[in-house]
Amino acid sequence: MLRVIGCALLLAGAAPLTQAADEATGRALYEGRMPLSAPACVDCHRPSGMGNFEGGLVVPPITGPMLFNALDTDTAHFFARSKRFRVRPAYDDASLARLLRTGIAPDGVTMQPEMPRYAIGKAELRELTAYLRGLSATPAAGIDADTVRIATITTPDADPARRDAMLATLNRFVAQKNGQSRQEVRRAVNATRTQEMAMYKKFRVWQLDHWALRGEPATWRAQLDAWQVRAPVFAVVAGLGGATWAPVDGFCEARRIPCLLPLVDGEVRAAGAFYSLHYHAGLPLDAALAARELKARGIVAFSVHTGRLDDTAAEPPASALADQVRAAFTREGLREQADRAAGAEGFARAEGSASPAGGSGLSAIVSLLAPEAQAAWLRQSRPDALVVWLPATHALGRRELDAVLPLMPRGMVVTPMRTGDELDRALNRARVWAASQKLGGQALDVTASTLQAATVLGEGLAHIDFAFSPEYLLELLEHGLENVIPWSPYPRLAIGPGQRIASKGSWVGSVSDGTVAWRWQSAP
Numbered sequence: 455m456l457r458v459i460g461c462a463l464l465l466a467g468a469a470p471l472t473q474a475a476d477e478a479t480g481r482a483l484y485e486g487r488m489p490l491s492a493p494a495c496v497d498c499h500r501p502s503g504m505g506n507f508e509g510g511l512v513v514p515p516i517t518g519p520m521l522f523n524a525l526d527t528d529t530a531h532f533f534a535r536s537k538r539f540r541v542r543p544a545y546d547d548a549s550l551a552r553l554l555r556t557g558i559a560p561d562g563v564t565m566q567p568e569m570p571r572y573a574i575g576k577a578e579l580r581e582l583t584a585y586l587r588g589l590s591a592t593p594a595a596g597i598d599a600d601t602v603r604i605a606t607i608t609t610p611d612a613d614p615a616r617r618d619a620m621l622a623t624l625n626r627f628v629a630q631k632n633g634q635s636r637q638e639v640r641r642a643v644n645a646t647r648t649q650e651m652a653m654y655k656k657f658r659v660w661q662l663d664h665w666a667l668r669g670e671p672a673t674w675r676a677q678l679d680a681w682q683v684r685a686p687v688f689a690v691v692a693g694l695g696g697a698t699w700a701p702v703d704g705f706c707e708a709r710r711i712p713c714l715l716p717l718v719d720g721e722v723r724a725a726g727a728f729y730s731l732h733y734h735a736g737l738p739l740d741a742a743l744a745a746r747e748l749k750a751r752g753i754v755a756f757s758v759h760t761g762r763l764d765d766t767a768a769e770p771p772a773s774a775l776a777d778q779v780r781a782a783f784t785r786e787g788l789r790e791q792a793d794r795a796a797g798a799e800g801f802a803r804a805e806g807s808a809s810p811a812g813g814s815g816l817s818a819i820v821s822l823l824a825p826e827a828q829a830a831w832l833r834q835s836r837p838d839a840l841v842v843w844l845p846a847t848h849a850l851g852r853r854e855l856d857a858v859l860p861l862m863p864r865g866m867v868v869t870p871m872r873t874g875d876e877l878d879r880a881l882n883r884a885r886v887w888a889a890s891q892k893l894g895g896q897a898l899d900v901t902a903s904t905l906q907a908a909t910v911l912g913e914g915l916a917h918i919d920f921a922f923s924p925e926y927l928l929e930l931l932e933h934g935l936e937n938v939i940p941w942s943p944y945p946r947l948a949i950g951p952g953q954r955i956a957s958k959g960s961w962v963g964s965v966s967d968g969t970v971a972w973r974w975q976s977a978p
């Protein structure tokens with residue numbers, strides 16, 4: 455019935471409306487939200503339509519420009535990596551229908567069986583074709599022949615000094631990048647046509663905006679939408695967040711903007727997301743790993759210490775980050791203890807007794823403080839209970855560990871990053887860069903993570919060549935993230951298709967008598 459109405463509208467001259475409806479349905483078919491007689495196109499040709507070349511199977515690009523133009527020896531330059539590249543005429547509606555139904559391409563070649571044959575009706579064909587014609591056919595928002603616009607996002611609860619370190623790093627990186635680009639453009643102008651095709655990179659100038667969110671998280675989405683409408687960006691890079699990042703992830707997903715590697719303490723929304731790439735699953739993962747370790751040691755209760763040095767009130771402190779930790783600990787079956795003093799006493803008693811394990815009075819204090827504040831708190835209050843320290847996005851170099859561990863006679867540290875001497879070595883590259891930019895005084899871990907995010911964007915943009923689609927940028931990173939120069943304190947970064955968390959675990963450190971023994975724990 456709906457299809458009949460669609461035809462009637464078409465006849466009545468409402469073509470644009472019908473076409474938009476066709477494209478929307480076509481997209482649903484392509485992405486598998488509406489069923490076809492065989493697996494959805496997106497499974498193999500990917501969201502961008504640019505295909506895939508993993509595991510020996512070459513899935514060709516089927517974007518509008520690729521499909522509905524002839525493939526000639528010029529376009530072949532784009533497919534250096536594809537053994538099965540063919541010269542073939544352009545598809546049209548009829549030859550695409552034949553290909554999908556019979557597997558025979560316009561050049562007479564029969565597709566390998568990996569390309570399914572579809573029992574597909576007329577209406578579905580029209581809808582799918584409409585979608586494919588538009589797929590990656592027009593450049594995405596925020597990018598033109600000369601410029602790519604990018605933004606970095608900070609939340610109001612981000613630490614101001616670390617925010618400024620992030621911004622300074624990014625500004626310098628962009629200035630450097632643009633200086634370099636001008637030289638590259640000059641070189642490219644002199645290149646022969648073939649070289650130009652091979653390195654189709656357009657050396658666009660990066661234009662960076664800082665989107666500083668204000669107010670309550672419930673209002674962030676509207677702020678982001680307004681910025682994107684006023685001056686659209688192609689990608690969001692680095693950034694700094696505290697407890698809440700979900701509205702940003704939601705924005706990136708809805709607006710189809712790649713949002714690459716912000717430093718976020720709290721929970722990130724990764725399940726099912728395509729456009730947000732994160733370093734790590736955030737504090738809830740660290741908390742879950744800590745809670746498991748506590749249970750294994752027979753500790754069943756906890757309290758959370760968030761900030762104030764005189765934080766001895768019986769009423770548990772409230773903050774969004776502490777709430778995420780509470781939720782993670784409670785999910786693991788631990789019980790929150792409001793009266794911390796009783797817990798500490800219980801712990802001391804049980805430790806003094808012959809068999810400490812299994813004592814129901816054992817309690818831990820969970821601290822979310824940054825390294826300096828953690829040292830100050832421990833020095834002042836010398837807590838009696840076992841201390842679990844979750845420093846989130848603060849990296850722990852030799853200096854940070856030496857300042858805190860001697861004050862923590864027994865406890866646990868859970869961190870997503872490298873630590874100690876190994877961290878200090880890993881940050882050398884960033885240290886040299888920061889010194890050369892006269893940014894040596896700022897937080898080096900933030901500098902390093904920011905450089906990492908910017909480098910990842912640079913690599914992605916350098917390789918997306920003629921298919922400037924945000925989807926393709928992320929798909930390229932699924933192949934190439936692990937090969938990008940490592941700057942950051944995080945261990946090896948890599949994502950597979952559909953994965954959006956680059957580092958999939960944390961180090962759990964057991965502290966006793968001022969020394970720590972680290973063990974890598976993968977995310978459950």
Ligand code: HEC
Nearest residue numbers: 493494495497498512513514516538559565566568569570
């Ligand atoms: C299971 C993986 C898979 C799925 C699903 C799939 N394809 Fe393919 N497709 C391939 C492979 C592999 C090839 C290349 C086969 C060859 O080279 O012989 C291909 C080739 C094509 C070609 C030929 C391109 C050219 O340049 O001649 C088109 C067009 C195409 N697919 C469209 C689609 C559409 C539209 C869908 C969804 C309705 C789809 N494919 C679903 C794997 C897949």
